[in-house]
Amino acid sequence: MPTVTLTINGKKQTGNVEPRTLLVQFLREQLGLTGTHVGCDTSQCGACVVMIDGYSAKSCTMLATQVDGADITTIEGLAKDGELHPMQAAFREHHGLQCGFCTPGMVMSAVDFANKHKTGAFTEQEIREWLEGNLCRCTGYHNIVKAIKAGTEAMRGGK
């Protein structure tokens, strides 16, 4: 079995995987990082989104071996010392989650949106289009869009 070594949430992790093991399986089943979810089989829902070397990606659509050596952040790696990351705090403040199942992927996508909009104006429509790869069945997106707007602004402030 191939061995993969990844930096996950700042910590080096090594594991033996089958060639067919998906990144999301490696995270959930081998490392116990169950915050990353699986909501579909077809790369449509985005519940599995993580950051790989600074970009959001669907961990259900990548093999663990493909990301050998990568630096990965999952939802478990965002909050520091029990304090919510500004994007997480914005989701809470604006009620951007209900059942919580899509939330980890939604927040990771949102963080990537904010990273790509560190300066300059952005529109609500751009946020909605950015969420093309993330499904939520509970919120109707209204509050998620508000949360991402506020979270993006908060991250600019270095909060």
Place this chain on the structure above:
Amino acid sequence: MNAPVGAPVRRKEDFRFLTGKGTYTDDINRPGQLYATFVRSPHAHAEMRRIDTGRAKAAKGVVAVYTQADLQAAGLGSLPCGWAVKNKDDSPMAEPPHPVLAQGRVRHVGDPVALVIAESKEASQEAADLVEVDYRPLPAVAGVDDAVKSGRPLVYDTVPGNVCYDWHIGDRAAADAAFAKAAHVTKLDLVNNRLVANPMEPRSYIGEFDRGTGDYTLYTTSQNPHAIRLLMGAFVLHLPEHKLRVVAPDVGGGFGSKIYHYAEEAAVTWAAGQLGRPVKWTAERAESFLSDAQGRDHVSHAELALDKDGKFLGLRVATLANLGGYLSTFAPAVPTYLYATLLAGTYTTPAIYAEVKGVFTHTVPVDAYRGAGRPEASYLVERLVDQAAREMKIDPVELRRRNFIAKDAYPYQTPVALAYDSGDYFTTLDMALKAADYPGFAQRRAAAAQRGKLRGIGVASYIEACGVAPSAVAGALGARAGLYEFGAIRVNPTGSITVLTGSHSHGQSHETTFAQLVSERLGVPIENIDVVHGDSARTPFGMGTYGSRSLPVGGSALVKALDKVVNKGRKIAAHLLEASEADIEFKDGKFTVAGTDRSKAFGEIAFAAYVPHNYPLEELEPGLDETAYYDPKNFTFPSGTHICEVEIDRDTGQVQIVNFTAADDFGRIINPMVVEGQVHGGLAQGIGQALCENCQYDRESGQLLTGSFMDYCMPRADLLPNFSVATHGTLCTHNPLGVKGCGEAGAIGAPGAVMNAVLDALAPLGVRHLDMPATPEKVWRAIVNPTAKAA
């Protein structure tokens, strides 16, 4: 933290969900766990001549392979149906058995035929491919209107015409008399499209067996774990409840689809007992499409009789409701008692007659999905009203006003069984009209026309009935369960509170809103209150969450338990303060002797109850732990008006929602932030039904054509607008909180508002009718050929 009722308190549950620390069923892994894969039928209808499990059993890592023959030999029962509907002649509905695994015949694509259990998920999946089933495919029927025609394939040889029941309600003679004197009759044939609930978390189960005690545990993605314990224990596995614990941990949405007792739950629990090891199954999304109960799927003919001034005189409705290949747990009730009883809507229509045929087809079973019967009723009534307005050249808003039930007419008895206790449809209509700038629409339409766009506005004034009730009435109508709720307030010795509820939160925010109720009543900070739900070992009983019942029924049970806590606390305080019980007042967390400054804090009373050194032990038991059951006296009746404004691109048929306004009456509101969130979510599902979602089967082969998120169009962020939502509360008169429920309203009001807007936009072209969903293709075809009969 102070968290009064009515404040937009931020949620207690959010921290764990936002940090990836929620515990959903698939996140749980038990020691020694095995993995199950179900072999599913590729045919909609076939005879199974032989199932050969030999190769699968011999495969690497496989522990067991079971078919229905094994389950039958073990004495497993049929999956029960929880509601029996009667035919017009009072005879019982057809109720064919629903075996856990298919027996002899398969009745829909995805029907489970065998269960493979192995050491790993991969091994079980690979071995499932080795199970050989010798199918003899048979002709299938998928469309509800097709299934009732003569000569069509039968789902059950014992059920002629595929009619499970032929039911009716109302006064046929009175309705016919109303039509005889009508100045105008509006007629409409309508399809209410089939939907898939699609909570983002797929169903997942782990069955576990303790060889030492003989106790079973089921972890399940359920909206009502206690009901599963009862149904599965008593009817399927024949396990007494004290040997069966059912846990529904964090659940990632339900929308109805996680109410029912499913075959996979029973199968993994039973298999765990057989093998003495935990057995886990988690659906892939493709399996969710093939096995989660689906929603809606009606074909209706409706007629509205009006006098010359537009007063509604009578309504006649005939509906065919698709039930799928098996009866799901509450399926028979949805198109009958939750649908036809709502056909009066918000109007004074004096005579109504409705007949409903529940029909078997070779499709996935159909049951309640967000709104459950009420969206179908509301859509039908609101489409009829708009069409009548157009035909009679009366403004649709004015026509609604002329027929609304008057503000002072409550309690209002409808001709279809329900008695509305309260409401004010005029105020929510006015609020919505104002917020939507209805008077300014003509100008906006003209401006859109300048840009080459078709603009339309649509109104829907809905009503719904929440919290099915009372138990005795529901029982008389065929319910095989009570519809009360359990609540308990456990005051801990140092004054913190554990709240036990039989409601289940899977997005509804009970951990916050129920804590607000308790915080306000007892004066205890919200962080010292935990709400426990979803575990039969921690909460003694519960009926669960569906039909917007959690607050009206579950919250009312908590109010009763809180009353008991305060009453007992008053007795303890009277003793400690050496005063008469009648003189003790309880306010802001303090028991005070009226008119004095002598008082005891709630925490002191709690401590005294558990450390009863100075305590009236002769008269009072120690402890401060009270339980209540609440059986509602009536349904609650939320209502409101939704207004949708659309622009349609003539060249592409694309419908864009440019404005959506909801004004709802939910009674008293505990947490407006949570209520708005519930409305938003419901609206998204209602708009999804109207514009894009459609579960389609091939009518000949019964193959599911929309079996993934690539084919079944889920609403995404860029399909939806920002919503303008507002509330106006008339209090429910019969529950102690005055609350009505808010979870389903959006899904009930939105489809009518959207389609009325689309048809308003297309009316100048001569388009009179479209069925949902108004996809770009369908709308474009209507634009290029407005008078063709819509597909």
